[in-house]
Amino acid sequence: MAEREQRKKPAPDRRQEEVDERPPASDKGEKIKAELDDLLDEIDEVLEVNSEEFVKSYVQKGGQ
Amino acid sequence: MAIPKVCGIETEYGIVLRGGSEANPMAASSLLINAYVASLQPRVDWDFEDESPGNDARGYRVEGPAAPEVETNLVNAVLTNGARYYVDHAHPELSTPECADAREVVVWDKAAEHILVQSMRAASAALPPGQQVVVYKNNSDGKGNSYGCHENYLMDRSVPFHAIVSGITPFFVTRQLFAGAGKVGTEATGLARSQVPFQLSQRADFFEEEVGLETTLKRPIVNTRDEPHCDAQKYRRLHVIVGDANCSEVATFLKVGTTALVLAMIEDGELGRSLRLAAPVQALRQVSYDLDLSLLLELADGSRISALDLQWEYFTWARKYADSHGLEAVGESVGAEVLRRWEAVLTALETDPMSLATSLDWVAKYQLLSAYRERDGLAWDAPRLAAMDLQYHDLRPEKSLFARLGVERLTDDAEVISAMTEPPPTTRAWFRGKCLQRWASQIVAANWDSLVFDVHSDALRRVPMMEPLKGTAAMVDELLNGCDTPVELLQRLGA
Numbered sequence: 001m002a003e004r005e006q007r008k009k010p011a012p013d014r015r016q017e018e019v020d021e022r023p024p025a026s027d028k029g030e031k032i033k034a035e036l037d038d039l040l041d042e043i044d045e046v047l048e049v050n051s052e053e054f055v056k057s058y059v060q061k062g063g064q
Numbered sequence: 065m066a067i068p069k070v071c072g073i074e075t076e077y078g079i080v081l082r083g084g085s086e087a088n089p090m091a092a093s094s095l096l097i098n099a100y101v102a103s104l105q106p107r108v109d110w111d112f113e114d115e116s117p118g119n120d121a122r123g124y125r126v127e128g129p130a131a132p133e134v135e136t137n138l139v140n141a142v143l144t145n146g147a148r149y150y151v152d153h154a155h156p157e158l159s160t161p162e163c164a165d166a167r168e169v170v171v172w173d174k175a176a177e178h179i180l181v182q183s184m185r186a187a188s189a190a191l192p193p194g195q196q197v198v199v200y201k202n203n204s205d206g207k208g209n210s211y212g213c214h215e216n217y218l219m220d221r222s223v224p225f226h227a228i229v230s231g232i233t234p235f236f237v238t239r240q241l242f243a244g245a246g247k248v249g250t251e252a253t254g255l256a257r258s259q260v261p262f263q264l265s266q267r268a269d270f271f272e273e274e275v276g277l278e279t280t281l282k283r284p285i286v287n288t289r290d291e292p293h294c295d296a297q298k299y300r301r302l303h304v305i306v307g308d309a310n311c312s313e314v315a316t317f318l319k320v321g322t323t324a325l326v327l328a329m330i331e332d333g334e335l336g337r338s339l340r341l342a343a344p345v346q347a348l349r350q351v352s353y354d355l356d357l358s359l360l361l362e363l364a365d366g367s368r369i370s371a372l373d374l375q376w377e378y379f380t381w382a383r384k385y386a387d388s389h390g391l392e393a394v395g396e397s398v399g400a401e402v403l404r405r406w407e408a409v410l411t412a413l414e415t416d417p418m419s420l421a422t423s424l425d426w427v428a429k430y431q432l433l434s435a436y437r438e439r440d441g442l443a444w445d446a447p448r449l450a451a452m453d454l455q456y457h458d459l460r461p462e463k464s465l466f467a468r469l470g471v472e473r474l475t476d477d478a479e480v481i482s483a484m485t486e487p488p489p490t491t492r493a494w495f496r497g498k499c500l501q502r503w504a505s506q507i508v509a510a511n512w513d514s515l516v517f518d519v520h521s522d523a524l525r526r527v528p529m530m531e532p533l534k535g536t537a538a539m540v541d542e543l544l545n546g547c548d549t550p551v552e553l554l555q556r557l558g559a
Contacts, residue, residue: 036435039468043436043452046463051451055206058454061089061154063076063211064279064305 066328066393067299070218070491070532071166071320073173074159075309076152076211077180078200078457084191089154094139096156096197097149099186100179101141108500110140110148111509111516142510144485144500145175146493153280155211156180156199161493162512162532165395166321166402168488170313171475175483177201180459182484201309202457203266206450208251210270212279213309217324218532219300221292223331228302229275229286231330234339235323235378236285236306237348237361238371240265242409243319244352245308246426248433248453249445252349260353261444262433264426266308268352274344279305285344293512295530302327306348311457311466313474314423318409321394321402326378328393329385336381339374340364355430357413372413379406423472429456432469495535495544503550519551527557 048054081092101107140150146161158179160172180199187197204210219228244264249257252269263269276284289303304323310316329335341347342362350359351371360368369377383403391399412419421431433449436442442449456465487497499515500507508524509516517525529535547553 036431037439039432040436040439043432043465043468046455046465046468047448048451048455052447055447055450055454058078058080058205059087059207060078060205060209060211062209062280063153063155064214 065389066331067218067220068164068392068533069324069328069394070162070164071169071324072160072162072216073169073176073213073316073320074157074216075173075176075201075213076155076157077309077459078202078205078211079154079156080198080200081195082198083195090151092197093151093154093156095190096180096183096187096199097139097141097151099190100183101139101149103186104141104143108142108504108507108510110142110150111511111514142496142500143179144487144497144504145172145483146487146491146497147172147176147179148512149179153211156183161487161497162491163488163493164490164533165398166317166324167395167398167474168490169320170316171479171483172488173316174313174475174480177459178480178484181461184460198463199459200454200457201311201459202245202454203309204247204251204269206247206249206251206454208253210251210267210283212267212305213307214279215304215307215320215323217302217304217327218294219302219327220331221296221298221300223300225288225300227333228327228330230338230340231335232323232326233274233285233344234341234374235326236304237341237344238351238374239319239322240268240308240348240352240426241357241371241375241413242406242420242424243307243310243315244268244424244426245310245315245457246429246453248449250353258445262355262430263352264355265348265352267306268348271306271345271348285348294532299532308425309457310425311464312423312425312428312471314405314409314472315425317474318402318405321398322378322382322406324394325382325385325391325399325402328389329381331393332385332389334381334385334389336377338364339369339377342366357417372410375410379403379410382406422470425466428466428469428471429453432456432465489537490533492529492532492535494537495529495540498540498544499550499553502544503553506550517550517554519549519554525554527554 079089079092081087142148148159150157158176160176163169163172184197184199203213245266247263247266250260250269270283271285272282273284275286275288277288283305285306287303287305292299292301307319342364347361357372358370360370362368386403417427418431420427433452437449452465458464461467487493496510506517506519507515508518513529515527
């Protein structure tokens with residue numbers, strides 16, 4: 001998009017070389033997915049039991 | 065030069081009485097706050113008396129008799145950390161003390177959460193078995209009812225209000241890219257929930273005007289409430305109602321830090337070209353609904369720009385401003401950290417938004433709900449996802465989903481726990497808090513800009529505090545330490 005190219009971005013002081021030290025994207029992706037799966041299992045244990053009822057009963061008076 | 069951006073946050077929390085037969089949010093809020101303040105002895109009530117501006121030599125001036133307090137039957141307390149804790153519009157609300165910079169706001173905002181958690185525990189102890197008051201740090205019930213998280217910034221009164229409006233509006237419309245707390249569905253009238261599976265902001269659905277005085281209906285992007293709570297000749301308090309309540313410390317830090325910086329730039333007339341939007345109210349929602357972060361917004365001059373590029377423009381001006389003017393108005397080191405994080409976040413939003421799942425609320429929530437949705441094959445309008453959206457903001461540590469996501473912190477527990485009772489040393493909140501710590505039984509009322517003492521003389525004695533940056537630890541500790549009683553303090557202040 002033309003708009004994107006027009007932007008005068010500040011001189012980058014981001015360090016590109018750090019990219020090389022990361023594991024390949026697929027490994028990283030799998031690791032994150034495995035962690036997320038564990039997290040979801042953990043979250044299942046604390047979720048409100050009856051979602052529908054909980055959502056329905058969460059009614060607030062309007063505020064500011 | 066821009067004046068120091070003294071700032072603070074006031075949050076209205078969602079509240080539910082579980083296990084109770086009837087829902088009365090005012091009663092539940094009162095119970096919650098009373099249970100907390102009952103453990104603080106003695107308790108000092110808020111003073112609703114309006115204050116007239118006054119000059120002073122050392123920050124304070126002793127005046128004559130105080131007018132009687134306004135009666136109120138709703139609980140309204142001032143805490144030793146300088147905060148105000150009260151019932152407002154059927155919600156418990158906590159206003160942080162005045163802070164000197166964005167990092168302090170994060171600390172005292174987190175301390176506020178801890179105060180609410182402690183309040184829930186105290187309230188549960190006072191309730192029949194099986195009943196519990198539960199508090200949520202969010203801004204909507206998913207049914208069209210919203211409650212606010214407001215920010216306040218000290219501004220130079222001499223800056224024309226229209227300059228603030230034109231300078232800050234495009235920034236407010238787009239800062240939700242990093243400050244949004246995320247929400248499943250939409251509550252905007254005329255839209256079905258399914259039309260917006262997930263959006264960046266809790267609040268965007270509820271804004272209908274560009275500028276105005278309202279806060280509970282026809283909410284404006286820029287609020288015009290003019291109630292400085294300090295010397296009205298010199299200062300304005302910009303009351304910002306457009307933000308979400310953030311659980312993420314990084315999001316709160318960036319929200320307050322970037323806003324303070326942009327306001328300093330407006331004061332110094334250092335914004336670049338006009339970025340006036342053709343339709344700001346519409347744009348606020350467009351940005352919130354655009355998960356690809358690619359939609360182009362129309363400017364008043366007919367050109368188009370993405371929300372991200374608009375933020376890059378502000379960032380570029382801010383960096384220049386830091387070079388030319390310094391960052392004293394927002395705190396030198398805090399300002400430098402704001403710039404560093406602002407750039408990092410904009411870069412990540414551009415290249416890999418999901419990499420921000422451990423720093424920003426909307427991304428953390430979106431990643432969690434997306435993963436859950438995929439695992440269980442749920443539609444975006446499934447009740448389970450709406451329930452998780454609410455539970456993300458549940459302040460009970462054992463129930464909070466936010467607390468399980470490993471989101472980056474900027475504070476440590478010790479400083480947050482200390483901030484539950486200790487005021488920031490950098491503003492007049494220090495004087496308020498320290499007087500309350502030492503002499504609460506002789507302070508009959510307190511508010512942002514005065515303390516009222518009862519020292520059993522002929523009349524109550526009011527100490528005005530019209531300068532937000534007078535009354536700091538550096539300025540008053542010697543005075544306070546040299547006084548054993550409030551009578552001595554009043555004598556020395558009046559001398």
